Amino acid sequence: MKLLFIGSRLYDDLDWYVRSKGIESVLTESNEDAINLDLPDQVFIVPRGMDGPKQVALMQNVDAIVPLIGIDPPLIDVAHMKEEIESEYNIPVIASDVRAVELTSNKIRTKSFYEEIGVATPQYQILNNPNELKMDFPVVLKQGEGQGGKDIKVAHSIDDVEEYFEEFDQALCEKFVEGSEISIEVLGYGGEYVALPPIYKGETTLEGTHPLNKVKTGPCMVEGLDNNLVQHTAYKIAKNLDSDGIFEMDFMFSKETQQLYAIEVNTRPNGTRYLTTATCGINSLCELVNMAIGEFSLSKIYDNLEYHYSTEIPIGNYEGPSPKEPIKSFEDNDFVVHGPEGYQRVTARADSKEGLKQLVDKLT
Structure with missing residues (x-):
């Protein structure tokens, strides 16, 4: 099995999994000085845009394409490439289609979409x-x-x-909604969707504190909020988007009205994925690989669900003990360090709240 990955910045998060599955990896990147270029089996430096990855995919005769793009602007180009390659060459592209990207990449369109499907929004x-x-x-x-x-x-x-x-x-x-910020990942492929456990991202602030500067925890535990409601609402949104890949959704739970409000949807890998993996054992990027090789299964995900307490802490430059190899995997680690130097974060997990506190004290 040979897969093409587009973009190198996130590749180290799943290189260990690709190798464990015996997959031949081909990667395209537009920046010759980008990180992680030493990890895949083959690397092609191509111009920005999707024409280069498309040509490499055809030249290398890959079995599927997995875009690893964590920013919004290229997503519509990926979506157009997906529709072309899947229809003309029958090569699966594990990403959202044009309709889903157009609905979610513009917050005004997303608001209208929520209203059409009957989901509350501020x-x-x-x-x-x-x-x-x-x-x-x-x-x-x-x-x-x-x-x-x-x-x-x-x-x-x-x-x-x-x-x-x-x-x-x-x-x-x-x-402005005063209350709790919540994020949740939904995985979808071939019309099947699964909403993973919600993550608590802190309280709203009138100062507009950036999410990266907040301590986040999983699973979400907010007084008065039923996590099943979050998962059901997230599933409903993903089902109506009717596309493939990762959906990261942001919600707000109002203290005043006890109402859950949908805020936005991202059709790409997201910043809470480490917490989700730590909390439930399901790695969304690895599931993209499973989608590409025909091993994505809701029953397998449900069978593999774990239950941990987790937290993510901004730490600047991490100086604690080193995680085991592979360092980006929770399979043999109870913590993962991620982010660029100066802005690093530690995501840690344990089987109890007290165990998590002790681990965080050791790491920080």
């Missing part, structure tokens, strides 16, 4: 100038496209809104 309006605002403060101002907290502002007054419009001509204005 009150919102589209502003073309500050004078159109009809909502009470505080509100959250966003752009239709963007990720990782980019171009998001919590506005407390009309002056804040006017300041935002000094940079932008339009804004998605959303009611």
